[in-house]
Structure formats: C-alpha cells, structure tokens
Amino acid sequence: xxxxxxxxxxxxxxxxxxxxxxxxxxxxxxxxxxxxxxxxxxxxxxxxxxxxxxxxxxxxxxxxxxxxxxxxxxxxxxxxxxxxxxxxxxxxxxxxxxxxxxxxxxxxxxxxxxxxxxxxxxxxxxxxxxxxxxxxxxxxxxxxxxxxxxxxxxxxxxxxxxxxxxxxxxxxxxxxxxxxxxxxxxxxxxxxxxxxxxxxxxxxxxxxxxxxxxxxxxxxxxxxxxxx
Amino acid sequence: xxxxxxxxxxxxxxxxxxxxxxxxxxxxxxxxxxxxxxxxxxxxxxxxxxxxxxxxxxxxxxxxxxxxxxxxxxxxxxxxxxxxxxxxxxxxxxxxxxxxxxxxxxxxxxxxxxxxxxxxxxxxxxxxxxxxxxxxxxxxxxxxxxxxxxxxxxxxxxxxxxxxxxxxxxxxxxxxxxxxxxxxxxxxxxxxxxxxxxxxxxxxxxxxxxxxxxxxxxxxxxxxxxxxxxxxxxxxxxxxxxxxxxxxxxxxxxxxxxxxxxxxxxxxxxxxxxxxxxxxxxxxxxxxxxxxxxxxxxxxxxxxxxxxxxxxxxxxxxxxxxxxxxxxxxxxxxxxxxxxxxxxxxxxxxxxxxxxxxxxxxxxxxxxxxxxxxxxxxxxxxxxxxxxxxxxxxxxxxxxxxxxxxxxxxxxxxxxxxxxxxxxxxxxxxxxxxxxxxxxxxxxxx
Numbered sequence: 081x082x083x084x085x086x087x088x089x090x091x092x093x094x095x096x097x098x099x100x101x102x103x104x105x106x107x108x109x110x111x112x113x114x115x116x117x118x119x120x121x122x123x124x125x126x127x128x129x130x131x132x133x134x135x136x137x138x139x140x141x142x143x144x145x146x147x148x149x150x151x152x153x154x155x156x157x158x159x160x161x162x163x164x165x166x167x168x169x170x171x172x173x174x175x176x177x178x179x180x181x182x183x184x185x186x187x188x189x190x191x192x193x194x195x196x197x198x199x200x201x202x203x204x205x206x207x208x209x210x211x212x213x214x215x216x217x218x219x220x221x222x223x224x225x226x227x228x229x230x231x232x233x234x235x236x237x238x239x240x241x242x243x244x245x246x247x248x249x250x251x252x253x254x255x256x257x258x259x260x261x262x263x264x265x266x267x268x269x270x271x272x273x274x275x276x277x278x279x280x281x282x283x284x285x286x287x288x289x290x291x292x293x294x295x296x297x298x299x300x301x302x303x304x305x306x307x308x
Numbered sequence: 309x310x311x312x313x314x315x316x317x318x319x320x321x322x323x324x325x326x327x328x329x330x331x332x333x334x335x336x337x338x339x340x341x342x343x344x345x346x347x348x349x350x351x352x353x354x355x356x357x358x359x360x361x362x363x364x365x366x367x368x369x370x371x372x373x374x375x376x377x378x379x380x381x382x383x384x385x386x387x388x389x390x391x392x393x394x395x396x397x398x399x400x401x402x403x404x405x406x407x408x409x410x411x412x413x414x415x416x417x418x419x420x421x422x423x424x425x426x427x428x429x430x431x432x433x434x435x436x437x438x439x440x441x442x443x444x445x446x447x448x449x450x451x452x453x454x455x456x457x458x459x460x461x462x463x464x465x466x467x468x469x470x471x472x473x474x475x476x477x478x479x480x481x482x483x484x485x486x487x488x489x490x491x492x493x494x495x496x497x498x499x500x501x502x503x504x505x506x507x508x509x510x511x512x513x514x515x516x517x518x519x520x521x522x523x524x525x526x527x528x529x530x531x532x533x534x535x536x537x538x539x540x541x542x543x544x545x546x547x548x549x550x551x552x553x554x555x556x557x558x559x560x561x562x563x564x565x566x567x568x569x570x571x572x573x574x575x576x577x578x579x580x581x582x583x584x585x586x587x588x589x590x591x592x593x594x595x596x597x598x599x600x601x602x603x604x605x606x607x608x609x610x611x612x613x614x615x616x617x618x619x620x621x622x623x624x625x626x627x628x629x630x631x632x633x634x635x636x637x638x639x640x641x642x643x644x645x646x647x648x649x650x651x652x653x654x655x656x657x658x659x660x661x662x663x664x665x666x667x668x669x670x671x672x673x674x675x676x677x678x679x680x681x682x683x684x685x686x687x688x689x690x691x692x693x694x695x696x697x698x699x700x701x702x703x704x705x706x707x708x709x710x711x712x713x714x715x716x717x718x719x720x721x722x723x724x725x726x727x728x729x730x731x732x733x734x735x736x737x738x739x740x741x742x743x744x745x746x747x748x749x750x751x752x753x754x
C-alpha cells in the first residue's frame with residue numbers, strides 16, 4: 081500500500097506534464113464525456129470521474145483509478161471533442177498512463193504484458209504491425225475469411241504493386257539508417273528506460289536487437305567510406 | 309443542505325461518489341473558492357472559435373523570430389483552399405506529395421495505399437516528381453503510445469520532426485529543391501497526433517529546446533532550426549479536394565444504386581477538431597466532409613445513421629489484447645446499425661484502425677446470434693473500384709474479411725473472374741514478373 085507522500089508524488093508527476101494545464105480547465109460534472117464514451121459502455125470507467133478526481137486533487141482516488149480504470153480508455157478522444165470546457169479526459173488518461181509506467185505500477189505491467197509483441201515490433205522496427213502478425217492462428221475470432229486468396233504470404237505480399245509494401249515482417253520496408261535514428265530518439269527521450277521498468281526481459285531482447293542493428297549500420301558506413 | 313446530501317456512512321454527496329465530501333468552508337473562503345472556479349468556468353464558451361487561438365498564427369511568429377523554419381505549401385504544390393470547423397482556411401496541396409505511410413494500412417489493408425497511388429497515376433501524376441513513396445520513414449509511433457503509454461510527448465515530437473524533416477529534404481535525392489515534396493499523412497491517428505504535437509511544439513519553448521538536441525544529434529535541423537509544416541494534411545483531404553476530378557475524369561462505373569454509410573475516424577476530427585474540413589455542401593456542414601464528399605461526388609447514395617459519431621471500438625490496445633470490448637462495441641454500435649438502420653451495401657472509412665476493427669470483427673458476432681455483416685473499405689478503395697481498378701491487383705480486397713465481394717458484384721464487377729485472373733497473376737509474381745505502380749528504385753532513400 082502506497083503512503084500518502086508516494087501518492088502525492090504520483091499526482092505531482094501528472095501535474096508536471098506540460099499538457100496538463102491545457103487538458104484540464106474546469107468541470108461542472110455535466111457528464112457529456114461519459115455519455116459519449118465507448119469504454120463507459122463496457123467498463124467501470126467514466127471520463128467525468130477521472131476529470132473530477134484530478135480537478136479536486138483527490139490524490140488517493142487518483143492513485144486508485146490509475147491501477148485499473150485508466151486502462152479502459154479507448155483513446156478515441158470523443159470526450160475531448162465534446163467537453164464544453166475543452167478538457168481532454170483522454171489526454172489526461174494518457175498522461176496518467178505514462179506516470180503509472182514511470183512509477184512501475186504492477187497493474188500497468190499486468191495490463192501491458194499481452195501487448196509486448198506489439199511493443200517489440202514498434203521499438204525495433206518503427207512499424208507497429210506487420211503482415212506476419214496478422215495470421216489466422218493469432219486471430220481465430222476474425223473468422224475463416226481473413227485472407228480470401230490462399231497462398232504463401234511472401235508471394236501475396238510480392239503481388240502488391242508497390243515496392244515498399246512487399247515485406248512480411250514489417251508493414252513497409254524501413255531503411256536501416258531510419259531505424260538507427262529512431263533508436264537514438266528512444267534513448268534520448270527515456271522510452272527505453274520506461275520499457276525496462278515495465279518488462280526487463282523484453283528490454284533485454286530489444287537492446288540486443290538495437291546493438292546488432294547499430295553494428296550493421298556502422299559496418300555499412302565503413303564500407304561506404306572505404307569505397308569513396 | 310439536507311441530511312441526505314451528506315450521508316453519515318461516508319459515501320459522499322449523493323450521486324457523486326465517496327470522494328465528494330462537504331468542504332465546511334467559511335463563507336469568506338467559499339466566496340474565494342467560487343471566484344476561483346468562476347475564473348476557470350469563464351474559459352468556456354459556446355462559440356469557441358472567437359476565443360480559440362489559431363496555432364498557425366503563432367507558428368508564423370516563431371518563424372519571424374528565427375526560431376523555426378516553416379515547410380511551406382507553395383504554388384508548385386497546386387494547393388486547394390478548404391474551410392475547417394470554424395470557417396478557417398486550410399491549404400491542401402495536390403501535387404509534389406511525400407507519402408507518409410500508415411503501419412496498419414501497409415501491414416493489414418495494403419489496398420488502401422495502392423488504391424491511392426493508382427488514382428494519382430490515373431490523374432497523370434508522375435512518380436518521383438508529383439509524389440514520392442520512400443523507405444526513409446518510421447510510423448508516427450502513436451498507435452503504441454495510445455495503447456500502452458510507453459512513449460511521451462518528447463518522443464512523439466522527435467519522431468514527428470524527424471519524419472517531416474525527411475519529407476522536407478527528400479526532393480534533393482531526386483533532382484528537386486528542398487521543400488519540393490510535401491508530406492501527405494495516410495493514417496488518421498498519425499494525423500491527429502502530429503497536429504497535437506505541432507501545437508505543443510509551437511506553444512512550448514521547453515519542448516522545442518528538448519527536441520532540438522535530439523534533432524541536432526540526428527543531423528535533422530536546417531540552419532540550426534526545427535522544420536515545422538505549414539499544414540498537417542490527411543490523404544482523405546486530398547481525396548476530398550480531388551473528388552470532382554476523380555468522378556469526372558476517371559469514373560467508369562455507375563454507383564448510384566450503392567447505399568453507402570461513412571465512418572469518419574475519431575482522430576481525424578475529434579483531435580485538434582478546429583482543423584478538420586467542414587463543407588456546407590456536404591451533409592449541411594453538420595459532419596466533417598471527408599469520406600462522405602467523395603462518395604457523393606461519385607453519385608452513391610450516402611445514408612446517414614444514428615451512431616455516426618461513435619468511435620469504432622479500436623482502442624489501440626483493446627484490438628490486440630482486450631478484443632471482447634472491440635468486437636462488442638463495433639458490432640453493437642456500428643455494424644448492426646449500418647445493417648439494420650441504413651441497410652448499407654458498404655461502410656466507408658478513412659483510417660486504418662477503424663477499417664481493421666469493423667472489417668475483422670463481424671464473423672465473431674455469430675457466437676451471440678448477432679449475425680450482421682457489411683463490406684468495409686476505405687473511401688479511396690471504393691473510388692478506385694468506381695474508376696475501374698482491379699479489385700485484387702490494385703484494391704487488394706483479398707485481405708478484407710468482410711463480404712466485399714457483395715458490393716463489388718453490385719457495382720457490376722465479377723468477383724470470381726477477377727479472383728481467377730489474380731490467381732493466374734500470382735504465378736507471374738512467383739516467376740518474378742511483377743507489375744509496379746512506380747519504378748521501385750524511387751523508393752530507396754539514399
């Protein structure tokens with residue numbers, strides 16, 4: 081159980097985000113946000129409640145909502161479009177999620193575990209989704225018509241009349257230089273650090289991948305300068 | 309105050325949850341608190357446009373002060389003016405476009421970008437001059453951010469600036485000037501995310517300072533400055549301004565009997581909503597115009613439906629790891645309504661996640677006797693079909709799970725024959741005889 085001081089620290093981190101003041105301007109409990117929220121149909125989740133907790137600076141309840149409720153939000157931002165105060169409950173939830181990760185909440189680890197495959201793909205390739213991830217075995221609930229022409233995935237992708245899309249393990253062909261630049265962004269913005277907090281094993285796998293790609297790029301550069 | 313409003317069991321003020329407690333403030337303190345609330349309440353207005361800043365004004369000011377370089381939409385980009393929510397002007401470039409791809413489209417709905425490139429070719433646009441599709445780009449990374457919370461404003465801003473800097477300089481490799489190609493964003497979430505990030509970059513010197521270090525390290529500053537685009541432009545906005553040319557110059561198939569419903573992506577018009585296109589001639593300006601306008605221009609019957617404003621249920625993380633939410637919402641609030649209320653022949657989307665969600669989550673409805681189905685595709689796929697594009701080779705409908713064959717047949721195109729032709733073409737592909745929409749060498753970034 082967190083102490084009040086710890087919960088206060090979590091709240092102060094939320095408030096310190098530069099988006100906070102833009103996304104929280106007031107609240108009269110009108111509930112338009114909740115009325116229009118897709119997640120409120122299915123979860124014990126209300127964007128109005130999130131806004132009220134932040135507006136009233138109720139640090140204990142904020143901490144509590146960060147354990148589960150914030151992960152229900154679908155991030156569609158319908159709430160933000162409708163709020164008469166120009167609040168963005170969805171935007172506030174995004175900040176709260178970042179802070180939950182920064183503080184290594186176990187609940188965040190639990191929620192994100194099944195999402196690991198996607199994070200691995202994104203951090204290493206810059207693409208979120210690849211054709212080889214969307215196979216019938218992975219999505220039995222998508223039914224038998226997931227691919228209406230049977231055949232080898234590589235051939236089917238080669239039949240797309242655009243060079244950049246003829247890939248199977250990334251959504252499009254990303255140049256090595258691009259990926260290496262992206263790794264620098266991840267490092268300099270603390271994204272890899274967040275990942276390490278969430279899942280050390282996944283972090284190790286990703287770090288090895290990044291090291292390998294960087295070596296590959298350096299070799300390419302050396303070869304290129306040798307040719308010059 | 310009545311006793312009911314302050315229950316003794318600590319459950320808070322009735323109807324507002326346990327965290328609501330009486331303040332017990334003195335009248336003076338209560339007045340102070342009320343004044344403070346009123347000050348904030350005053351920021352609310354029904355006519356937001358009068359009080360809302362146009363972030364582009366600040367952007368021009370920053371450029372004047374030497375802080376940033378604005379990637380301009382010049383006459384060479386052949387811009388068309390449109391109006392956004394509050395009647396503000398927005399320039400949509402129609403030529404010299406840098407295709408900023410969508411990971412969900414390219415990975416899952418490849419007919420989306422191919423239909424777009426095919427349409428551009430048909431309109432006489434020359435690859436390498438009028439558009440460029442290259443390998444030097446990452447996704448916006450916002451799908452992951454909205455799904456997992458891994459990432460932050462700084463990383464999103466750095467990715468935005470890196471990709472848009474590449475767009476700015478990409479012309480040089482092809483014998484053009486800097487700024488020749490202007491970014492055309494394919495994904496709705498990228499579009500919404502980039503607009504939001506651009507706003508914060510313009511408003512926050514601290515954020516600019518932080519990302520400048522990163523962009524400097526990557527060698528992606530111009531004269532030591534960040535490059536920020538004049539407008540963030542979504543592909544559906546290009547389709548919107550080109551719709552009359554598409555219909556008058558390219559259309560070969562009558563779609564007047566096709567009943568169309570439109571689902572516009574939340575991140576297109578609910579994020580930085582003041583920048584979405586509204587046109588009085590499209591549904592009276594009561595809906596954002598994109599998607600609907602091209603269907604109307606092609607002569608299809610656009611059918612309105614009660615849940616048009618609802619999200620599709622994608623949820624970013626939900627579609628991967630809380631799928632029961634995604635499929636329930638999309639069946640109940642989208643597919644069922646489009647089928648029962650609008651009797652739609654097709655639902656058109658303008659974004660990656662929505663099309664994936666609505667397309668893939670129909671079959672599972674059978675488990676609960678919710679046996680509804682509607683073909684799902686993008687506006688540009690529908691337009692390409694109406695203009696005679698091959699349903700398999702170009703529109704790539706073989707990747708769609710929803711019954712697209714039904715609407716293809718209704719348009720008078722033989723699904724079976726097209727499929728047989730495509731299966732024969734696969735043999736050619738295996739033998740290395742591949743047809744391309746542009747010279748593949750153009751894709752390689754040097």
